[in-house]
Amino acid sequence: MTVQLLIGTDKGGFIATSNGSRTNWTIDGPLFKGWKVTATTRDPQGRVLLGTSSSVYGPAVQISDDLKNWKQVEEGPKWPEGVGRKLNQIWTINAGHDRYYLGVDEAGLFSSDDRGETWQPVDALNEHATRSGWQPGAGGLCLHAIKIDPKNPDRIWIGISAVGVFRSDDGAKTWTPKNNGVPIVLEDKQHKDIGCCVHGLAMDPDDADLIYRREHVGMFRTSDGGENWQRNEQGLSSWFGFPISMDRNTKNLFCVPLESDEYRLPSNGKLEVFRSMDNGDTWQSVSNGLPSEHSYAGVLRGAMDVDHGSPCGVYFGNTSGEMYTSADAGEHWTKLPITLPRIMSVDVISAD
Amino acid sequence: MAHVTIELPTLLHRFADDQSTVAVEADSLRGALGQLTAKHPAMQVHLFDESGSLREHVLCFHNDTNTRWMDTPDVPVGDGDRLTIMQAVSGG
Numbered sequence: 001m002t003v004q005l006l007i008g009t010d011k012g013g014f015i016a017t018s019n020g021s022r023t024n025w026t027i028d029g030p031l032f033k034g035w036k037v038t039a040t041t042r043d044p045q046g047r048v049l050l051g052t053s054s055s056v057y058g059p060a061v062q063i064s065d066d067l068k069n070w071k072q073v074e075e076g077p078k079w080p081e082g083v084g085r086k087l088n089q090i091w092t093i094n095a096g097h098d099r100y101y102l103g104v105d106e107a108g109l110f111s112s113d114d115r116g117e118t119w120q121p122v123d124a125l126n127e128h129a130t131r132s133g134w135q136p137g138a139g140g141l142c143l144h145a146i147k148i149d150p151k152n153p154d155r156i157w158i159g160i161s162a163v164g165v166f167r168s169d170d171g172a173k174t175w176t177p178k179n180n181g182v183p184i185v186l187e188d189k190q191h192k193d194i195g196c197c198v199h200g201l202a203m204d205p206d207d208a209d210l211i212y213r214r215e216h217v218g219m220f221r222t223s224d225g226g227e228n229w230q231r232n233e234q235g236l237s238s239w240f241g242f243p244i245s246m247d248r249n250t251k252n253l254f255c256v257p258l259e260s261d262e263y264r265l266p267s268n269g270k271l272e273v274f275r276s277m278d279n280g281d282t283w284q285s286v287s288n289g290l291p292s293e294h295s296y297a298g299v300l301r302g303a304m305d306v307d308h309g310s311p312c313g314v315y316f317g318n319t320s321g322e323m324y325t326s327a328d329a330g331e332h333w334t335k336l337p338i339t340l341p342r343i344m345s346v347d348v349i350s351a352d
Numbered sequence: 353m354a355h356v357t358i359e360l361p362t363l364l365h366r367f368a369d370d371q372s373t374v375a376v377e378a379d380s381l382r383g384a385l386g387q388l389t390a391k392h393p394a395m396q397v398h399l400f401d402e403s404g405s406l407r408e409h410v411l412c413f414h415n416d417t418n419t420r421w422m423d424t425p426d427v428p429v430g431d432g433d434r435l436t437i438m439q440a441v442s443g444g
Contacts, residue, residue, distance in 0.1 A: 054398070056440070057364065057398035058397055058398055065368050081402070085402070086402060
């Protein structure tokens, strides 16, 4: 099995490739040296899309059909004149269906019907009636999660930090907050159905109503498409953390707990991955090979992915630029022999 | 029209065919920058913000004068003038 990872960092993108074993890796890069690579994905036809940014020169979308020749999208995401918002960063790109979506800071959703060549704002969400109550969290006001029902692309879920989850059932024409059962952390005076701080989402590809939600205040699950959420964090070492990933074959879930929203570090310096093999009912540490002490770097929300092999490979990076891989569904871990800049995103862009 | 050379910071070379300078013909500072983004449209979003102003941490010098202190970009440019774009040193 050949696997390619695209690793987005504070100073560029890196490609890690493994032929066969998923234990020996070659590293290429950096792509866009000096630029932040904040979001990455590959569409079904093989086009790779990157979100790049610079604190000086701003964000943009880059596309490539061969990972060598890159083109910056000229009609990229842009706020309409007069709305008074800034485009600070591209947080996530979903290119799995005919219509592509991307999420940005300041929080907004954009769509493309031409494989990412041009992008238009999704006004029904961006100008939502609750917008006046959207407040930034510690990571900014960012739309960082987009999940689409594989069987019905008109059903879309998005997550905005410190605001919550919204769902559309009509191809992004209308949106409704879906946060019932999740504690509110930033209460708005007027809009009582927002103010939840979603950190990450994982969807069961065979049942889009079954969604797992890494929340600022715990781990949650819905089995009715977000109408109701319940806690499911038995066994986790901490209620706090960012990434959550699912293997589509076994439905195993993976997450990396961190010690509280105040510290945001591995608890007691022990870096642990937790896995659930029962739809999130219980979680177990699968951390053989990870540092058992003196590990003090966080893992960001986009910095974990799985390859859906058998067994699945699991990959994550941390804010100290360490990259960890497992070829056996988390049973054993190996650190790649490279120190990267702060890792912001990890995506499996190829697994054949 | 005056012949003006625009010098680019390293991070932006890739958006100008990997060149460090771009030669344009213009009669004003505004016109020179307009020529730059017309030749290399990807540059637009990196130099200018949503309001059309130079990004907060982008500096542009007309010869030795910081254009941020000019009242207007409609400043005449002459043959052999140089525009230097660089990032502001805003922290360390």
